[in-house]
Structures are given as C-alpha cells and as structure tokens.
Amino acid sequence: MSKLAEQIKGAAKKLLTEKKVDLVVGFTEGSLPLRGTPFFARTPEEADQLTWNLDCENNLANYLRKKPGKVAVVAKGCDVRSIVALIKENQLNRDNLYIIGVPCRGMIDRRKVAELLSGQEVLAIEENGDTLVIKGNNSSVTAKVADLLHNSCRDCSYGNPVIYDELIGELLPEKEAADFNEIKAFEAKTTAERRAFMNSEFSKCIRCYACRNACPMCYCEECFVDCNQPEWIGKSAYNVEDNILFQVVRVFHLAGRCVDCGACERACPMGINLRLLTRKTVKDVKELFNAEAGVNLEDKPVLATFTNDDPEAFLLKE
Amino acid sequence: MIISKKDIPGFLDKLISEYQVFAPVQEGSFTLFKPISSGTNADLTAANTKLPAKEIFFPQSEKLFSYNATEEGVKVEEVLDEQKKVIFGVRPCDARSLVLLDNVFDNDKFQDPYYLTKRANTIMIGIGCNTPLSTCFCTSVNGSPFDTKGLDLLLVDIGDAYVVEVVSDKGKSLAEQAGLAAATDADKAAAAKIKETATITCQVNTDGLKEKLDTNFYWPIWDRIHEKCLGCGACTYLCPTCHCFDIVDDAKDCNGCRVRNWDSCAFPIFTLHGSGHNPRTSNKERYRQRIMHKFKYFVDNFNEIACVGCGRCINNCPVNLDIRAVLEDVRGSEARLDS
Numbered sequence: 001m002s003k004l005a006e007q008i009k010g011a012a013k014k015l016l017t018e019k020k021v022d023l024v025v026g027f028t029e030g031s032l033p034l035r036g037t038p039f040f041a042r043t044p045e046e047a048d049q050l051t052w053n054l055d056c057e058n059n060l061a062n063y064l065r066k067k068p069g070k071v072a073v074v075a076k077g078c079d080v081r082s083i084v085a086l087i088k089e090n091q092l093n094r095d096n097l098y099i100i101g102v103p104c105r106g107m108i109d110r111r112k113v114a115e116l117l118s119g120q121e122v123l124a125i126e127e128n129g130d131t132l133v134i135k136g137n138n139s140s141v142t143a144k145v146a147d148l149l150h151n152s153c154r155d156c157s158y159g160n161p162v163i164y165d166e167l168i169g170e171l172l173p174e175k176e177a178a179d180f181n182e183i184k185a186f187e188a189k190t191t192a193e194r195r196a197f198m199n200s201e202f203s204k205c206i207r208c209y210a211c212r213n214a215c216p217m218c219y220c221e222e223c224f225v226d227c228n229q230p231e232w233i234g235k236s237a238y239n240v241e242d243n244i245l246f247q248v249v250r251v252f253h254l255a256g257r258c259v260d261c262g263a264c265e266r267a268c269p270m271g272i273n274l275r276l277l278t279r280k281t282v283k284d285v286k287e288l289f290n291a292e293a294g295v296n297l298e299d300k301p302v303l304a305t306f307t308n309d310d311p312e313a314f315l316l317k318e
Numbered sequence: 319m320i321i322s323k324k325d326i327p328g329f330l331d332k333l334i335s336e337y338q339v340f341a342p343v344q345e346g347s348f349t350l351f352k353p354i355s356s357g358t359n360a361d362l363t364a365a366n367t368k369l370p371a372k373e374i375f376f377p378q379s380e381k382l383f384s385y386n387a388t389e390e391g392v393k394v395e396e397v398l399d400e401q402k403k404v405i406f407g408v409r410p411c412d413a414r415s416l417v418l419l420d421n422v423f424d425n426d427k428f429q430d431p432y433y434l435t436k437r438a439n440t441i442m443i444g445i446g447c448n449t450p451l452s453t454c455f456c457t458s459v460n461g462s463p464f465d466t467k468g469l470d471l472l473l474v475d476i477g478d479a480y481v482v483e484v485v486s487d488k489g490k491s492l493a494e495q496a497g498l499a500a501a502t503d504a505d506k507a508a509a510a511k512i513k514e515t516a517t518i519t520c521q522v523n524t525d526g527l528k529e530k531l532d533t534n535f536y537w538p539i540w541d542r543i544h545e546k547c548l549g550c551g552a553c554t555y556l557c558p559t560c561h562c563f564d565i566v567d568d569a570k571d572c573n574g575c576r577v578r579n580w581d582s583c584a585f586p587i588f589t590l591h592g593s594g595h596n597p598r599t600s601n602k603e604r605y606r607q608r609i610m611h612k613f614k615y616f617v618d619n620f621n622e623i624a625c626v627g628c629g630r631c632i633n634n635c636p637v638n639l640d641i642r643a644v645l646e647d648v649r650g651s652e653a654r655l656d657s
Contacts, residue, residue, distance in 0.1 A: 037637060226585070226587045267552070
C-alpha cells in the first residue's frame, strides 16, 4: 500500500510540476484509524500529502463535475466506472480529465472492523499484507482483510480501472462476477414480507440525504425531494411512506446508471441496507439488457437506447 | 446514594409506571434513545447514542397543531406533549446541549411552548463517561465527562453499582421516592477515583477562534475548507446543538397539520428565497455558516460555543471532514493565502 502511495504522489507531483493539470483529486490520511479522506492537491508540495490505504472508500468521481481546468483523479475501479458513466451523460469532459488508475482489491468496512472489538473503540489499525491488526483500549485482534471488505467490494469484479491515462501498480487478475443471491432471496419473499422489510429499514431514515449526496450519479440541479411546487414528497421524516418514496425514486433514477460502488450505503449514518435496492436494479438491467453501467466508453447508456431486441414483457402479455 | 446495577431494571420499571421513560436501546450496531416498556431494555454499554437526546425535546418532525375546515368553521387543535418523562442514561455532553438549546427556545423574544413543556416535565438521569472516546472533546468546550449541567441526577459507574449524585431538587425527590440507599464512604471514594482517572485525550484549541471568525468571513480559507463536504445533513442531524428547523403544512385540501422539521444549513434550499435568489449559493457559504453559527453567532448571542464536543460529526461524516481540523485551520487562517 505504501508503495502505491509513493507512486501516486510521484505521478501527481509530475503532473502538477509540468502543469499538465491544475488539480489532483485523491486521498490523504484522515483523522480516524485507517481512514483515507478526499484531498485536493494544487501544488507539487500539496501532492506530498496524497496517500493510498485500505480505507480510501469514497467515490472521487463525485468531485469532478464542474471543476474548472484540467483535473487529474486518483481513481479505483468503481470511481472509474462512475467517471465513464458521467462522461456518457455529458457531465464530464474526457479531454479535461487525467485518470490515475489504481487497481483495487476492495476497501475495508469500518463497521465490520468495529464489530470485531465488540463495542470497544477502534484506536488503531495496522495493515500487514493480507491481514489487519485492530487495536482497542486493552485488546487487539488480527483479521483477514478479505473478511472485512465492504459488501460492494466483495461483490465487485471491476477492481481494475476500465479506462485510465496512467496506471499505478499492476492490474489484478480477473475476478468472476458475484452472484445476486441476496437479491434473489429478497425477490423470493412475498410482497407483504418485502413491504415489512422496507418499513422497518426505512423507518431508520433521517432524511439527511447523505446517500444521495455521496452518489456520483445523483447530480440533478434540483432533487425532486427539494422541490415544493409541486411537492412530490412529504418533507417530514415521521412518515415512513415518504422515506420509502424518497429511496425508491432515488433508486429508479439510478437504474442502468448505478455502478454498485456502495457509496450510498457507506455514507448512511443510520446503517440502512441501501444497496439491496440499487443492486436489484443492477441485477434487472443485467438480466433484461445484458448491460452494466460504466464498463466501457462505447456502449450507450442502457436506458437511453432502444433496440428491437429489448424485452417487452412488461408492455405486452405474450 | 447508590444503586446496584442489578437493581436498575426494577428501578426503571417503577419509573415506567409513572413516567414515559427514555433510555438508550440497541438498534443494530448502535443505540438510540427510545421509550422503553421494560427496564431490561435500557443499554448503557455504548459510549453514546447515534442520535442525541435533543430529539426527545425537539423531534425531527413535530406536529404543532392540526386543523380541519368544516361547515361550522375552522377547527384548530394544538398538539402539546405534556407527558411526564424521564431520560435515563444521558451523557453529560447531551445534557449540556439542552442547556445550550434552552437559550434558543426560551429567551426574552421567544418562548417555545412545545420544547419548554417537555423540558419542564422531564427528569434527566445522566451517566458519566468512564472511558470517553478518542473523538470526545467536551473539556475543550466547557464540558467534562462528569459534568452535571442539565442533569437532575448523575450516575457514576463504579463497577457493579452506580453512585448516584443528586444535582437538583427534582432529582433528589426522585431518588428519595425510589428509596435508594446511601453510598458508603468507600463507594464515594471509588466514584471520586473513577472521575479522576477518566481522561479526555482529545483537545481542541479554541483560543482566538471567535476573534478570527469575527473578521475572516471573506478570507480565502473558506474556498478550500469545505471542498470535500458532500453537502449532506448527517453532521447537523446528528449534532446535539444544531437546531435549525423548517415549518411545513402536511395537508390535504383544508385538513392537515402544521409540522416543524429539522433543517440543515448544508442543504441548497436552506436559504433559498421565494424570488429564486439564494444568498448561500454553494457548499462554501453553507459550510461557513455551520462553523460561524456554532463558534461565532451563538457566542455573540448567548456567550457560549454551540458545540459540546460529543464527536458525532467526526465519527459519522461520510468523507471524514473533521471539525477539529477545520477549527485548527480557521485559527491559523490568514487574510490571504500565500500560494
């Protein structure tokens, strides 16, 4: 990891020194154990603060829209897929973007780490190859990195950036696409069971909109929840119906566009299982149209195209 | 006074018969203040609840009154929660936040009956913090792990019992009614020792902060400080002192209710005018407002910093925008950046 961090610093410094870019968006060490935090380097000196670790979990594609000048971004697989999707939606200009691609094995989920110390505060985390040493006040636990990854990372088969201008480190071996077992199990439930789950899960929602704001694909100038004429949705949070409406519309807006980076779920302070909904659309889009969002620059956005082969089961009773 | 830990469920059960009792309750990977129906539901093991105790007095969405238009005219009914409450297991930072919020909801210009009725009818039983988190910085903002401000009783965990310190008359009569035994000198000494050893490791220097904020509104510091902020409301909604709200009508035709909802300075529509003009056009102005409100305007108005150092914003920010680092940057800010 530290080797990758050095290479990222070097690449960023070079770009800024040679004035090829005005800004490098990457990560620096955060203020909590093993926490990478988004960082904006505009000078070679600032680039010295860039880093790379197992908790560079934020999707940096979120910061690229409307940035003036030439911008370089330190981008792992999911960040690049979001960038590709945003380029296709004319939200990013490829010519003004320099992608420093970083192959990614997955980022660790601090909530899973916290569970290992059973309630004690995590005070330090040391990376040690494929294992982590997690230290609390009077205890220390060693665990495998692979067991602590975010679920989205565990299921991701696009750790390698699909496009880049420069690659840091080496491409990883291809990984098979994960199954959709969790989604299938949810689909197998009865309508009433699914509804009960939604009611219980979204009664936790505090409408802070961290999920929406963490998502690189949520970029409407005015979100439908903020509009009050017409008022599409109740503004109060005591009504779980409105919380569900918010999430369902958000997720529908993302159908065919969501790259399953998991940023929404990671941002949620209330621990709501948001990926269940977004991944359901990922599964549907894959099954119906054999498409995935942001995996190449050539395919048009799947829900913005029509072909004679498109399934019409929802239109016609055959 | 003293109460054994094994007697806590019984103590709470007795209170439940007379009061609506709120206590931290396990909800998945964290705890939340919820009304409990059995004393065994209270869980004091977590350092603090995910959402602060403020939501009991100032709920995220609060019905103020309902209205119905009938042939005879409009009927308006006020919704005032007058239920007697006990908040059990509140941390000193959250209790102090209510003392700060009292300034907002009860001053020479406004008295908010919804908040004040609940405050007047509530007994606060706090629990001191034997092992504060590394992100707790209450001592930097006039608090402490065993602060009694805003409390009626304070519990000090001495192992298999809590030493109960009486803070107010309300607390005293509740403790007497419950028939709590007197603490021995040894118990009191144990409590004193615990208080001594509990240390806040995190210090945030606020020297000169207010003076800087008095002058730096237009300084370049604000151009960069917000840059990673996503503009979500997680920090404000989890904050025990944030208190901005919006009032809406939840109505169909002429029947409905007026509701007060939490609002957040981080949101784009927070200051959006009816004309379409927005004086806070970007995250920069919005994030500056959050810092200014807590560390300058509130100080101007009430002579107190509107932060109790609970660390919730630090632990829950999706991008690790850490208020401690921001305050340090603000303190070091210059009228111009050299670079």
